Amino acid sequence: MPTGTGAGALRRRLPGRTVPYLYIAPFFVVFGVFGLFPIVYTGWVSLHEWNPIGTHAWLGLRNYTDLMADPRFWNATVNTFSIWIISTVPQLAVALVLAAVLNGPMLRLRTGFRMAVLVPNITSVVAVGIIFTQLFGRDFGLVNWLFDTVGLDRVDWPAGRLSSHLAIASMVMWRWTGYNALIYLAAMQSIPRSLYEVAELDGAGRVRQFLHITVPQLRPTIIFTVIVSTIGGLQVFAEPLVFGGQAGTDGGQSRQFQTLTLFLYEQGFRDLDFGYASAIAWALFVMILVLSVVNYRLSRRISTG
C-alpha cells in the first residue's frame, strides 16, 4: 500500500487508461493464479515423468500415448459415465417433480420445505459417504437388513460393478436432488401465470399443465442443470473414495468403481507419478470441454428453436 498518498493523487499520476484495467484486474489476477496457471502448469507437468520428491524427466507426449492405450483409463471413463448417468437422470426427474410440489398452492409450511430440501447439499460429502457406506455394508448394513426382511438376497454392494455404481449414485442423488429442485422452483416462479389460466380454461388437468407448460418453459433451466451435473458428475471423487474404504483409491478389487478423478489421485498421490496424473487431468479437462460445447450447442438450438 502506498503510504501518504491519497487516492486522488494516485489517480492523477496514472495514465488515463490505466484505471479501468485496475478495476477489472482482480478477476484476471485471481483467474490467472487459480485458473489459468494451474491448467498450463499441469500441461507442462504432463509432458514429464514427474516424481514430486524425485526426478523430473522429459517424456514429450508419451504420457498421453500411454494413457490412450491404458485399459485402466477407459475403465475409469466407463465407470465415471455410468455413475454420472445413473445419478443424473433420476435426480433431475425427481427434482422436477419435487419443484412442482414445492411450487403448488396446496403446500403448507412452504418455506420450511424449501429450506429442508437443501439440507443434504450443505452436509459434508465425507459424512454422507461414511453414512451411506454403512447403509450399504455387506454384513451389517441397513439396506441388506431390509433386503433380508423382505426375503431378497443380500448384496455385496462394493464388490459388484453395477451394485457399487448404484450405491455411489445414491449418494450423489441424495446431495444434489434438492439443490436442482430449488433451481427448477426459481425458474417455475417466473413462468407467466396467464399460461396456466388459459390452459385451465381449456380444461387441461394438473399433469397436462406440468407436461405441456412447465417442462417446455423450463427447457433452458433444465439444460443448465444438465451442464452443471455433467461437470460435477465427471469429477465425482469423495463418494467412491469413502465408499472404497481401505482400498478407496483402487475403486475396488477389480477397479469396478474407480472414477477418473480417483484414477488421477491414485496415479499422482499413491504412485507418485504426477506426470501421468497430469495427463489424466488434461484428458478429463478436454472431456468436460467437449461435453460443455455439445451441451451449449444443444441448449442454443433448443431455446431458439
Place this chain on the structure above:
Amino acid sequence: MRSSRTAARFTVLLAATALVTSCGGEDDGATSGDLAGESPEPGTTLSIWTFGATGLEEQMEAWAADRGVELEFKTGELDPHHEQLLTALVSGSVPDVAVIEIGYSATFKASPDSFVDLRDHGADELADDYLDWRWQNGVAADGTVIGLPTDVGGMALAYRTDLFQAAGLPTEPEQVAALWPSWDEFLAVAEQYTADTGQAFLDDSGVLFETVAKQGSEVFYDTDGEPIYDTNPQVERAWEVATAAARAGVTADLAAFSPEWNTGMAQGKYAVQLAPAWMLNYIQGQAPDTAGRWNVTTLPEGGGNWGGSQLAIPANAEHPDLAYDLITTVLSPESQLEVFQASGNFPSTPSLYGTPEMREFTSEFFSGAPLGQIYTASVEALEPVVEGEDQRLILREFGNGVDRVEKGDEEPGEAWASTLDAIALEID
C-alpha cells in the same frame, strides 16, 4: 453465475493471504528453539505426524513433559497419512517428526534429500543398538539415514480357544502348532473347521498372501534389486495358499482395518488372526470382551514380519535438534521395553531379547501366553525381506488379485495373469 464465482475465488485468495501471513507470524516466534543441549524456549511445539500404530505416544508425552515442550499430534489412517506426508515434503510445510511405515520406507528412501540425514546428529553410533535389517529399513541407497526403527512386526498366530474347543480342535499352543507343520495342513484344518461350524476360519485371504510371501527373504525383488515377483516360487506359493483359502470359502472376506473387520473380530466371526506383535494390542482394543479367550502360537513354515516403522525428520523441520532428541529417547532400548510391556509392540533392540523382563512377559488377555518368548523366537528366526522401490504397489496389486478370487470375479489363473498385467502397468 460468473460474478458469484469470481467473488468466491476472491474470498479464497483473501483467506489464503490471511493464512500465509498468520503462518509467517508463528514462524517468527518459534524458530529460536533449536538449541541442542539447552532447554527449549517455553511454548515450543513439536509437530508429530503418525498413523497411530507405534505405541510411542505415551513415551513421547513423557519426553515432552521432561523437556518442557508441547507436542502436537496429527494422526491419519495408513495411506492418507503417507500421502499427506508426501505432499508436505513437496510444499515444505512439514512436521518435525514423521512416522514412515515399513511398506512405504522404500518410497521415501528414494528421496533422501527430503529428510535430515541423522548421521549429521551422530546416529551412526546408535546403529549397533538395533537389529541390522530394521536399521537398514531407514538407510537410503546413498547411505543417508532417514529414520530410526520403531518396533518389529514379528509374526505369530492368535486363535480363539473357545471357538477351537467348540469345533473339537485342541486349544494348547503346542498342540495347535502341531496341527499345521505346513500351510497345506493349515488349509486342511481351516476347511474342516468351516465344514463343521459353518463359520470362517480366517479374516481375509489378502493378509494370508502377504504373510506367506514374506516368509521368504527375496520376495518381489532379489538381492541385486531386480524385480522377480512374476517368477519367484515364494510368491507363487503364497498365491496358491491364499487363493486356495479364498476359493474354499474359509475366510470371512473382511479387509483388515475396515469397520466390518473390527466388528467381525469382536463378534468372533472368525477363529484365527495372523498376528504380528502390535496386532495383539489392536485385538485388545477392538474386542475387549474376548479377554481370556485367545491364545498365541506359531505360524506354519516359520516366522515373518508385518509392519514396523521408522521415525524420520523432514529436511525442513522447524526443530530438528529437538526432534532428534525425541526420537533417540523414545526409541532407546529402555523406552522400547516400556512400550513392549505397555502395548506389546516388539522392540527392535536385540539387547533386550534375552532379558528376564522379556522372557517372563505373559498376557492374561491371551490366556497367559508367553508373548515375550514367542515373539523373540519369531523375530530371531525371521529372514528380512529384500526391499525394492515399488514393493508397495506390487503387494497392493497382488492383494487386489487375491481379492478378485475371493469375491468370485476371476479364477486363480485369470487373476494371476491380470495381476501381473496390472503390476506391469504400474511400474513400467
